[in-house]
Amino acid sequence: VSQRPGSDRVHFPGAVNSQFTNTLAFTRPSEKDAMPTYRVLNQDGEIVDSSQSPPEISEQDLLKMYRDMVTVSIMDIIMFDAQRQGRISFYMVSAGEEGIAVGSASALSPNDPIFAQYRETGIFQHRGFTPADFMAQLFATTADPGKGRNMPVHYGSTKFRIHTISSPLATQIPQAAGAAYAVKLQNQQNPTAEQRVVACYFGEGAASEGDFHAALNVAATRAVPCVFVCRNNGFAISTPTLEQYRGDGIASRGVGYGIDTIRVDGNDILAVREAMKRARALALEGGGRPVLIEAMSYRVSHHSTSDDSFAYRARVEVEEWKRRDNPVTRLRKFLEGRGLWGEEKEKELRSEARKAVLEAYRSAEKERHPALRNLISDVYEEMTEEQLEQLGKMRDVVERYPDEYDGSGYEEGVEG
Amino acid sequence: MITRTVCRHRAPKNPHPARRWYASHPPKARLNIPTDYSTTPLLHHTSKAALSNKELSTEARNGTTSRINLFQAINAALAHALRSDQRVLLFGEDVAFGGVFRCSMNLATEFGDERVFNTPLSEQGIAGFAIGAAMEGMRPVAEIQFADYVYPAFDQIVNEAAKVRYRAGVNADAQSCGGLVIRMPSGGVGHGALYHSQSPESLFSHIPGVRVVIPRSPAQAKGLLLSSIACNDPVIFMEPKILYRAAVEHVPAEPYTLPLSKAEVLKEGKDVTIVSYGTPMYTCQSALEAAERDFKCSVELIDLRTIYPWDRQAVMASVRKTGRCIVVHESMVNAGVGAEVAATVQEGCFLRLEAPVQRVAGWSTHAGLAYEKFNIPDVARVYDSIRAVLEF
Numbered sequence: 008v009s010q011r012p013g014s015d016r017v018h019f020p021g022a023v024n025s026q027f028t029n030t031l032a033f034t035r036p037s038e039k040d041a042m043p044t045y046r047v048l049n050q051d052g053e054i055v056d057s058s059q060s061p062p063e064i065s066e067q068d069l070l071k072m073y074r075d076m077v078t079v080s081i082m083d084i085i086m087f088d089a090q091r092q093g094r095i096s097f098y099m100v101s102a103g104e105e106g107i108a109v110g111s112a113s114a115l116s117p118n119d120p121i122f123a124q125y126r127e128t129g130i131f132q133h134r135g136f137t138p139a140d141f142m143a144q145l146f147a148t149t150a151d152p153g154k155g156r157n158m159p160v161h162y163g164s165t166k167f168r169i170h171t172i173s174s175p176l177a178t179q180i181p182q183a184a185g186a187a188y189a190v191k192l193q194n195q196q197n198p199t200a201e202q203r204v205v206a207c208y209f210g211e212g213a214a215s216e217g218d219f220h221a222a223l224n225v226a227a228t229r230a231v232p233c234v235f236v237c238r239n240n241g242f243a244i245s246t247p248t249l250e251q252y253r254g255d256g257i258a259s260r261g262v263g264y265g266i267d268t269i270r271v272d273g274n275d276i277l278a279v280r281e282a283m284k285r286a287r288a289l290a291l292e293g294g295g296r297p298v299l300i301e302a303m304s305y306r307v308s309h310h311s312t313s314d315d316s317f318a319y320r321a322r323v324e325v326e327e328w329k330r331r332d333n334p335v336t337r338l339r340k341f342l343e344g345r346g347l348w349g350e351e352k353e354k355e356l357r358s359e360a361r362k363a364v365l366e367a368y369r370s371a372e373k374e375r376h377p378a379l380r381n382l383i384s385d386v387y388e389e390m391t392e393e394q395l396e397q398l399g400k401m402r403d404v405v406e407r408y409p410d411e412y413d414g415s416g417y418e419e420g421v422e423g
Numbered sequence: 424m425i426t427r428t429v430c431r432h433r434a435p436k437n438p439h440p441a442r443r444w445y446a447s448h449p450p451k452a453r454l455n456i457p458t459d460y461s462t463t464p465l466l467h468h469t470s471k472a473a474l475s476n477k478e479l480s481t482e483a484r485n486g487t488t489s490r491i492n493l494f495q496a497i498n499a500a501l502a503h504a505l506r507s508d509q510r511v512l513l514f515g516e517d518v519a520f521g522g523v524f525r526c527s528m529n530l531a532t533e534f535g536d537e538r539v540f541n542t543p544l545s546e547q548g549i550a551g552f553a554i555g556a557a558m559e560g561m562r563p564v565a566e567i568q569f570a571d572y573v574y575p576a577f578d579q580i581v582n583e584a585a586k587v588r589y590r591a592g593v594n595a596d597a598q599s600c601g602g603l604v605i606r607m608p609s610g611g612v613g614h615g616a617l618y619h620s621q622s623p624e625s626l627f628s629h630i631p632g633v634r635v636v637i638p639r640s641p642a643q644a645k646g647l648l649l650s651s652i653a654c655n656d657p658v659i660f661m662e663p664k665i666l667y668r669a670a671v672e673h674v675p676a677e678p679y680t681l682p683l684s685k686a687e688v689l690k691e692g693k694d695v696t697i698v699s700y701g702t703p704m705y706t707c708q709s710a711l712e713a714a715e716r717d718f719k720c721s722v723e724l725i726d727l728r729t730i731y732p733w734d735r736q737a738v739m740a741s742v743r744k745t746g747r748c749i750v751v752h753e754s755m756v757n758a759g760v761g762a763e764v765a766a767t768v769q770e771g772c773f774l775r776l777e778a779p780v781q782r783v784a785g786w787s788t789h790a791g792l793a794y795e796k797f798n799i800p801d802v803a804r805v806y807d808s809i810r811a812v813l814e815f
Contacts (some may be wrong), residue, residue, distance in 0.1 A: 181552050
């Protein structure tokens with residue numbers, strides 16, 4: 008790169024195709040229109056632009072998406088109450104955002120690895136989690152793959168290729184970029200195998216973390232096949248987006264990193280699905296490139312069971328969102344419009360889902376926690392000499408003070 | 424080329440001409456004289472010495488050696504790892520052209536820019552990217568340019584790398600950071616001041632789930648780095664940068680591994696045990712030679728090699744024999760590695776101790792440029808500590 012005399016363009020190495028201007032003018036974000044929001048369905052569940060061919064999707068897939076969203080919303084209500092009754096320690100619902108998780112997951116291959124934040128229960132549901140799988144984690148039973156170590160809602164699954172959720176926000180974003188780089192090399196090494204991408208989910212609050220910046224930048228420079236999905240639901244706990252950022256949401260940032268970006272209506276599951284489908288194909292173009300989807304929605308629930316959101320927002324506003332627009336009713340209206348759904352089926356689905364969740368709930372509630380030794384195992388591949396000694400010390404004190412400890416809730420009791 | 428400013432400071436002219444160049448020592452000094460790496464018994468000066476190490480594989484022991492320095496040993500280990508396992512990746516800031524300390528020289532040329540590449544300048548990004556690559560089956564070796572700059576990656580290392588296996592539970596085989604190594608040059612270099620001198624190993628030794636390894640020599644660096652890459656736990660691998668060019672020895676040419684979490688008894692003794700690792704090993708060696716001559720004592724010298732999880736039994740066995748223990752490290756004494764070693768020794772060898780456990784370490788301050796020689800433990804301080812425990 009060199010600065011040629013008489014050129015109308017800048018040839019500095021840091022910006023190789025910038026035209027000179029004699030006008031001293033700052034680029035002002037306030038003068039730009041906000042990035043448009045892609046939608047397929049309107050709030051009445053009708054296809055907005057009938058001139059375009061409707062999304063290609065089988066009846067079976069449509070119904071699965073609907074069932075998954077409804078199942079998650081029913082489980083959310085039951086488990087939120089379970090926490091309120093002290094049956095589990097913590098819970099987070101995804102009310103209002105079921106469409107983002109289920110719609111995007113439905114456009115991925117089941118082999119695409121996923122990194123999630125915590126409000127994406129629909130992904131687990133869509134990939135095949137049963138009520139028993141959810142309950143094992145929530146109640147920290149012996150069937151919990153996490154061996155009772157993680158807070159509720161921190162699901163993970165090797166079988167369904169979803170990395171275990173961790174609480175620190177945004178840490179999964181650069182990890183997804185690195186995972187996508189691994190997948191890119193594996194795609195190259197096995198060109199005849201299914202070409203895979205990585206999907207990574209996070210909220211608009213998490214996008215303020217340095218890890219978001221680090222991740223999108225390294226994803227772009229290493230050209231990794233990763234689809235970043237931001238759930239912009241308007242709030243990070245109590246903080247509204249006006250206190251989170253002043254730019255045009257998260258989507259405008261993608262462009263700054265040189266990443267293909269789209270903003271979609273997150274309450275429109277068909278739009279989310281279409282955007283993810285296209286994003287997945289884009290991510291595989293030319294060996295790999297990152298894509299950013301910002302899915303707009305509204306967090307109609309409290310942040311978590313530890314939060315009362317009416318302390319910082321009006322109940323009427325929330326009720327308004329619940330009533331006016333949500334992904335479940337929008338898809339229901341679409342299905343009804345096509346004669347695929349009706350009141351009978353709705354009642355049946357709701358009562359079956361409720362029954363299945365409650366059955367799993369009652370059964371998990373009776374299960375014990377994993378054996379006590381799991382407190383110390385798996386820190387390293389093998390327990391260290393120091394850890395083995397500590398396990399002995401722990402056992403010793405528990406045995407000598409039997410009234411001070413209750414090992415009965417754990418597999419094998421104190422012996423474990 | 425060093426991308427971050429490491430500038431050598433020249434003393435201004437003044438009425439008292441500066442006699443203290445950073446590489447010199449006081450003219451009458453008997454103890455605080457620079458390490459002569461060409462004669463120290465801690466390095467293998469002959470091929471035979473290098474190959475006699477019983478920890479080596481038969482192939483390595485029956486092979487040849489080459490006389491190389493520490494950065495070349497790191498380079499040889501990385502080249503072997505990249506050659507023998509397609510899953511190994513090497514990346515970080517400025518690694519593609521060979522690295523600011525030359526550790527990755529020629530590797531991008533040999534293995535291609537898909538496997539050896541530069542990242543944007545973001546430590547949290549490097550660590551997160553490496554963790555993710557490891558979680559999807561690669562064995563990434565990430566470089567942090569100076570240990571002083573690892574802190575932006577602290578969250579990724581502490582909350583993520585260290586906990587991936589534990590939180591995955593039964594999914595751990597598919598969801599771990601196996602093979603992840605984060606390399607970083609560390610320790611004093613004479614003029615590194617606040618941000619090119621640090622030794623943050625004790626911060627990581629407080630974190631179950633990561634292994635912390637610090638080699639003292641080229642032969643150790645090669646074997647311990649290959650073990651770290653083969654290890655299924657994430658490893659923080661700190662390379663004493665002052666030794667990159669200074670420490671030269673015969674290193675077995677064949678690939679070999681050295682055990683992690685196993686200390687090495689370098690010299691047997693019966694009166695005092697000195698525990699250290701990395702660069703201060705040479706300081707300790709000089710100090711014990713002087714002390715043995717002057718005090719007619721016998722000192723046992725132990726190189727921890729792995730700082731965490733460390734070889735507690737080897738250290739305690741030694742102290743039970745000698746009854747006296749000194750821990751030496753460059754980083755600050757407060758809550759440093761010495762505190763952990765001293766507390767463990769006190770607990771495990773109480774009835775055998777004949778003197779309080781001593782910690783000879785950096786003072787509880789920062790690495791001010793002009794003061795390094797008064798901050799990092801030197802031969803005089805270790806010598807004096809040996810005297811103190813013998814006279815107690």
